[in-house]
Amino acid sequence: MQNGENRDCNALIELAKKGQKSAFTQLVKMYYGTVMYYLLGMNIKHADAEDVAQEAFINAFRKIDQVNTSGSFTGWLLRIARNQFIDKLRREKKLDTSGSQFEIAEIPDDRTPETHAVSAAGVESIFADLKPRERVILELRVFQGMPFCELAEIMGMTEGNVRLVFHRLIAKLRARFEEKAG
Amino acid sequence: MAEKECEKIIDQVTDPRNLNDQCRQHIKVCSECAAVIACMVWARAKGSPTADIKPSQAFLDRIDQSLNNLPTAGTPGISGGGSSLLTWVLGIAIAATVTFGVVTSLHRESTSVPAISTGKTTPAASEATNTAAEAESRVLDAQPAAPTLKFPSPADDVD
Numbered sequence: 266m267q268n269g270e271n272r273d274c275n276a277l278i279e280l281a282k283k284g285q286k287s288a289f290t291q292l293v294k295m296y297y298g299t300v301m302y303y304l305l306g307m308n309i310k311h312a313d314a315e316d317v318a319q320e321a322f323i324n325a326f327r328k329i330d331q332v333n334t335s336g337s338f339t340g341w342l343l344r345i346a347r348n349q350f351i352d353k354l355r356r357e358k359k360l361d362t363s364g365s366q367f368e369i370a371e372i373p374d375d376r377t378p379e380t381h382a383v384s385a386a387g388v389e390s391i392f393a394d395l396k397p398r399e400r401v402i403l404e405l406r407v408f409q410g411m412p413f414c415e416l417a418e419i420m421g422m423t424e425g426n427v428r429l430v431f432h433r434l435i436a437k438l439r440a441r442f443e444e445k446a447g
Numbered sequence: 448m449a450e451k452e453c454e455k456i457i458d459q460v461t462d463p464r465n466l467n468d469q470c471r472q473h474i475k476v477c478s479e480c481a482a483v484i485a486c487m488v489w490a491r492a493k494g495s496p497t498a499d500i501k502p503s504q505a506f507l508d509r510i511d512q513s514l515n516n517l518p519t520a521g522t523p524g525i526s527g528g529g530s531s532l533l534t535w536v537l538g539i540a541i542a543a544t545v546t547f548g549v550v551t552s553l554h555r556e557s558t559s560v561p562a563i564s565t566g567k568t569t570p571a572a573s574e575a576t577n578t579a580a581e582a583e584s585r586v587l588d589a590q591p592a593a594p595t596l597k598f599p600s601p602a603d604d605v606d
Contacts, residue, residue: 286515290507294507297506298497298501299497319510327517404496407487438486442485
């Protein structure tokens, strides 16, 4: 996230903390894409991802007092979305998250081939054939500038594993870039 | 340049806040890292794929409706203002329980006989013991004397 955008975001968070719902709606508009991209990266249907995103935003508004503007709002919001998604899976008894570490890769893929095609068409061709997990890591690291430790927590992976996936991803992108440039 | 070092540089390059002079120097001499930087610049220039994902009006309406049903930010029922009320009630309940416990134990101490445990008797305790002993002896005095058995002495038969 750019610095100017960050300042806007912090100002909106402060207003939302004072109870201004319109400020929070602005935050929803700003972060909807990131939250949806993250949830769609978990291989769930668009409608389900919207439901989870809605619950996550409402929960975020409830807990807005807990946001520390010196930290990452994106990370905080995605943690809420992730927990909301895990709760949904537990309710539907699709995932046993007790004991072992929860990983995005473990989530069953609910999407039909048609949905796969639609969601792939919705992103830039450069990212289109990347794995969902790779796309989310790329987005959060390259475009949001999220530190690896926070990225690891959000993705439910170890920091070393995130770094490994990221470096493989960079190598893949570089090859694709050179192909296009050459 | 070692590959591990390049990985560190790439980690730093993908977060521009970490890009220092050492990184810049390295990028100038390392073609591998320079290629990655070019790739990152290309990806950033294309823009984040999330920028194209916008919420529908229906989604925003649902959010607005849900927000309007909530009291205010950070004070949702039990987790906000409700929790402070709950804390007060719990505090009062705990204080009342502790006070009751202390009063009850003090009352018990004042009515019990501590002589057994200490081996010493207080004046009040010894007075109570004496009174009990006197009452017991009075009861024994009131009871009829035990019958005395009389057997003929062997000397009675001797003439």
